[in-house]
Amino acid sequence: MNRNLRNRICVLAALFMMLLPAGCSWNGETRSREYTNTPKGNFMALWTIMDEHYCFFDFKKETLGVDWDEVKVRYAASISDDLSDRSLFEILCKMIGELRDGHVNLTSQYDYGRNWSWKTDHPANFSKDLQDKYLGTDYIIGGNGYSYRVLDDNIGYLVVESFESAMSDNRLNIMFNNMALCNGIIIDIRDNGGGQLTASESLASRFTEKKVTVSYTCYKTGPGHNDFSKLYKNELSPAEYDLRWIKPVVVLTNRGCFSSANDFAFTMKALDNVTLMGDTTGGGGGMPMSSELPNGWVVRFSSAPTFDADMNHVEAGVAPHIRVDMKDEDIRAGVDTYIESARAYINDKLKNF
């Protein structure tokens, strides 16, 4: 091979290498679907994201009669490309609202789209004023969202407003030390909208002496409505090297208990010394994920379903052991029916012990 030919080969090879990446980039981009930023494009993007990633279609069809394909046809009729952003947002919110799932939301500059009928369609069974009355003014703040005191009949009363953050191990130990002589403990999680799973598990692990299977979970492995992974067993292990509570526990629940609070409810329900009292929880049994529409609006949806220890869906809530409803006359008299029922239950249990 003469020198000129070699040089030409090298130059051609260099040019080839300079041009190649653009072709590869183009190839990669075309292999993934992207919708246009028009009302129709955003509508299709939202419908498809939900269709391929939402995990409760079969359950919603069974319990609410929601047919996602029929929903598409019905709502597509009202989508046109001259629709204003605000109107589009309202229509899309209505569409995802059909699923009546608190973990399904659409966020835009206009509003936070949601359907909270899982809570608003039911009695509140909760009065913040009454709760504050029972806590008094000398209660102890054990962390962000955690308050407690010992009631007059020697029963501990812990209010967990949120699981956004966990109560530290040290503070939990101090709380159990403060309540060491109590006959039982009431954990009030009414209107707790959830937070972190680790926070609810951390608290629940103080109420068991042995490893207990509390739930099963899986996640979506493909776009089909029934593409799920194998079931993973969720076991609650006792908190090691820390104080644990083995006396009676009553957990107060209402329809406002959602997401991690729902998880806390079914986790505690699986334990021997725990009684759930009140109303069915609000549900939220799917771990949520988020995605984005071409116009930048964020959609959140449930993507990983959870089942309780008996393999029941917890998306529609966890039923209590003992059903209790707030009585109007009690409210008027400044009495919280839930807390009084829990106190009576623990005191009865103590008498019969």
Add this chain to the structure above:
Amino acid sequence: MTGSCRCSNGLTAVLAAVLMSLLPLQAMAQRKAWVLPGEEETFRVFSVAGGTTFARDTYLSASRYNGWAVGFENDSWSGSTPEKRFSYVRNYSSLFFSPLTNRLKGGSTLEAGGSDYLSFMYPAVSCSACDLLIGPAVMFEGVVLYNEQNSNNPVNFSGYMGAGLCVDNTFRFSLFRYPMALQATLYVPIAGIGFAPDYDQPYYYMYKYGGFDKALHFITPFNNPAVMQQVALILPCRGNLIRLGYSFDYSGNHLGGHSRNIGTGLFSIGCVYRFQSKKWDI
């Protein structure tokens, strides 16, 4: 930096040997024209880089994000001894960081990535004006995306470790009597292991229940079309060699049911250093 010592004390000799082994290379300005490193010789180019990047990861968002990027590059060339199989060993590594926004500026994502390409090359064509080097390469690449809008799944990592091919072409020429070199490099992974969550597998589940193996995928150019290309001009400047480069790193995988397209184009400027291995007389 050369030197010798004669020690009667064995311990002192050992300590000296250890200290010297930490400094086996001699740094000096590069020659006035770019040539491939000779035996026991190492050229190293440290560069700072800036450019643009785009990312679209459907695990996090269906939208494409764009932004500027800053980074560092370290490119090391070593000439091997004649008895070794490959004539040159090249190690190119880079780190970059980028804040990204979607096209409506309504969302933001932070991106951080790094890569390391280790190639073993021999000259396929070599003459006074050009060198065409070809050889196998081991490649590591990883990118972390943090989507600030996603409250429940804000982070995703994608990356691969693979074996592939490296082609490097250097063309030497003179401009206004200044010796220069135009260098073009291409890395293409052919097979390896890629990481991507199994469709909607939450990272929390990976941590809590295991199933990490579900996130590992065998990669080929069909499901992980990736390429790293670099074009550089090496020119003399006040007795040193300066390298002006442009690198484009693209990775577009379709693993675990999601697609990712991440591309980073960086302009870089760096100085070429030459290091010479020395044998120490003790």
